[in-house]
Structure formats: C-alpha cells, structure tokens
Amino acid sequence: MAIRKKNRKKQQLEQRARKLVVHASPKSIVSEQFRTLRTNINFSVPAGDLKTILFTSASPGEGKSTVSANMAMLFAQDGQKVLLVDGDMRKPTVHYTFHLSNTQGLSNVLTRQETPETVIRETEFSPNLHVMTSGPIPPNPAELLGSETMHQFMDYISSQYELVIFDAPPVLSVTDAQILANKCDGTVFVINTGETEKDNANKAKELLDASKSRILGAVLNNFKLGKDHYYYHYYGSGE
Template identity: 55%
Template sequence: MFKKKSRELRSNGERPSLITLTRPSSVIAEQFRTIRTNINFSMIDNDLKTISVTSAGPGAGKSTISANLAVTFAQEGKKVLLIDTDLRKPTVHKTFHVPNRDGLTTLLTDRETEITDIVHHTETDNLYLITSGIIPPNPAELLGSNRMTQLIDGLEQIFDLVIFDLPPIVAVTDAQIISNKTDGTIFVINKGGADKEMVLKAKELLEKVNANILGAIFNRVEIEENHYYYTYYGEDK
C-alpha cells in the first residue's frame, strides 16, 4: 500500500539522533524500550492509537524522542506512523533524510491528495512517515480544522499507532490543539533547559484542553559508567 516511496529512504549516512537504529544495544536504546513498556501499561483499559509528544520550550529534544519512540514501537511489530506536526520548525524530514515537498499541509489543504500519496515507508519495517510539508502562514488554524480531525480518524483505521511530533506548548497553541485530539500526551523536559515555572505553565496549558498526560520524559541526563544499566547492558563499541 505504501511501497512507492520506499526507495527514497535509503540511509544517507550516519543518523546519530536515531540511536534506536544506530546503537540498538546501547543503554539509551534500552531506555526507549522501557518507555515503550510504560506507555503500553499506562493505557491497559483503553486502546492507545494516537500519542502527542511536546515540551515546554524549544531545545528539549522532543523530536528526537518522537522519532526514537516511533522506531521502538515499530520494532515491537506495530504499524507506526510518525507525523511531523511542528508546522513552524519541522525536523522529521531531516532526521530520516526524506524530501519535504509534500506532507501534512498538503493533505490539509488539497482534498485531491490521498494519504497514500504522502506517506513515506522507511527502511525500518512497520515504520511510516508524514513530513510537515510547506510551512503555512496559519498552522494553528490548519491543525484545529475539521479536516485535521477527519484525517486523524482516518489514520487510526490504517495504523496501529500514530505519533505526533508537536511544537513546544508554551510558545504557540498548536500543541494544545492536537493534544486535545489524541489519546495521550508525553511531555519532554530537558535537564537544565526548562525552569520549574515554565514546566508548570506547560502542564497547566495541557490540562486546560483536557489532554491525557501519560507522563514526562526527563531528557539529556548523563549516565555514569558505573550506573546499573551500563554494567548490565553494556555499550556498543
């Protein structure tokens, strides 16, 4: 169904941000598998089909988290779609080395365009992408449109899990809009990069739209060599 673009996704050099692919036996890759397990357990009584990933401010690493979570869930056997919903500073196309001529904005503005015209099938089994497309002048209006709601409903019928890489929540309203439409939201906090007031403000903004906060990921924490996980799982050389 989504095979036509697979040739465009041949690896184009090392991708250090995708540690779950480049170093699958590393401590950090194992932590992503732990996060995957925690997410699965967080929604035992409900079918978790859509996840939003956001942060309080820029530079927290939420796009890297989104990409590695998508890889990790795909490795579990789920059919996963990662959507770059940051229509202001998109990065998914750079992370996976794919073109960004068309993407989410194309689907939202051109009703003749089908999902199959936009989706990229990556070299990782079960992992698919929709890039942002051209940066629009009205991101919030597009994401809050009925067309976006219909698109999410349609994607839930095709994929086991859809992950939305959102912009930071304090700066713009985009993250609030999509978090309200998804089953759960993950909040990324950068160690040393977000003060307590900003984090609390972000949490308040999510709660205002009744976002289901699954939990927070404390990012960029140094792991010492004598750490328990380092000893047990080892490091790639």
C-alpha cells in the same frame, strides 16, 4: 569535489544515526532507556485505548523530536504498524531525521491538495514504520490543525495504523500543541534536564491540562545516570 561530497554524505549519515540511536546503537544505555519509556507507555493505559500519542515540550531545543522519532522506531521494531507525523508546521525536522523531501506532507493534506496515501512515505529503517512530513509551511497552522479536515485525517490514520505518533511544536511557543493534544489519546511531555525552567514546565503543563489532554508522563532528557547504571549496562551487554 568527489571527496567533499563523500564526506558530506558521511556526516549526514552519522547525524541521522545519532538521532535514531535505537537503530544505530540498540544495546546502548540510551536505547535501553527508550525501551523503558516504551514499556511505561504501554502500561499507562488499557490495551487498545492508545492509538495516537503526542510528544511535545515547553520550549524549543528540548529534544522532543529526537524522542518521538526514536519511540516511533521502537514501537515499529516491536511489530506494530506505526506512523510518525511531523505536526510542527512551523519548524519541521522529521524530514531531516529520515532524510526525506518535504515538498508534500501534512499541510497538503489539511488544505485538501493531497490525500494521506500520496504523502505517507516508507522508511529504510523498518517496514513497519511510515512517516508523514509536515509539508510546506502554511500561513495558518493552528487553524488547519483545528479544522474538520484534521478531524477526518485523524479518523483515517487511526483506522490504518496500530499507533500514530505526532511530533508537535513546543507548548509555550504556539497553540498548535494544545490543539493536537486535545485530539490525541495521550501526551508525553519532554523536559531537558538542567535547561528547562521549572516555571516554564509548570506553565506548559497547565496549558495541556486546560486543553483536556491526557498526559501520560514526562521524559527527562539528558539526565545523567549514576555509575551503577553504567556498570549494570556493561555487565549485561554481552548477554
């Protein structure tokens, strides 16, 4: 029994490490691509104009939660005080990535059961990175995200953190992402290369445009690099 528990814990740690690749494998090609994304985001808008960033996708399973978690980690490693918020109150995953309980979170704050201070957690990975899980799944996520309480919550966290990153539901599944995109300073659209249909990606972009969101760019997830990229990484890995 003890061996099974030990193996299960090891598997959980390995799964978390795979998701947080910038922490587990900081010199890998994937981590370097995340750093490139961080640089592009920093250059996309004037300094000080980007306090809240939304990560979303057209459909489920495109990797937006993994991308948002790794980007939150990178910005925290860069010295910024960062808050990662699980804005997906329908199928939340952030608590799995950071191995946190999800008994209290965003939904509790928006229903005024808790204050942000009581549900924001520190992480074991970086003193600069804090996490707010989604909390219990409510019956009316879209209404909560569009509420005055949400507006007040956005004002509060923007005053407490240098950068707030939201992991939002897919655009084509529910209206939640459009509501959040309208409230955030910028939106990053994650596309699973070879899986996302072009029509779906275009439709999702149209919906984001309709919500008057500021699209910073798109991330091509699972994109296969050429051999020259692998050679460059190998050549420079020892420096």
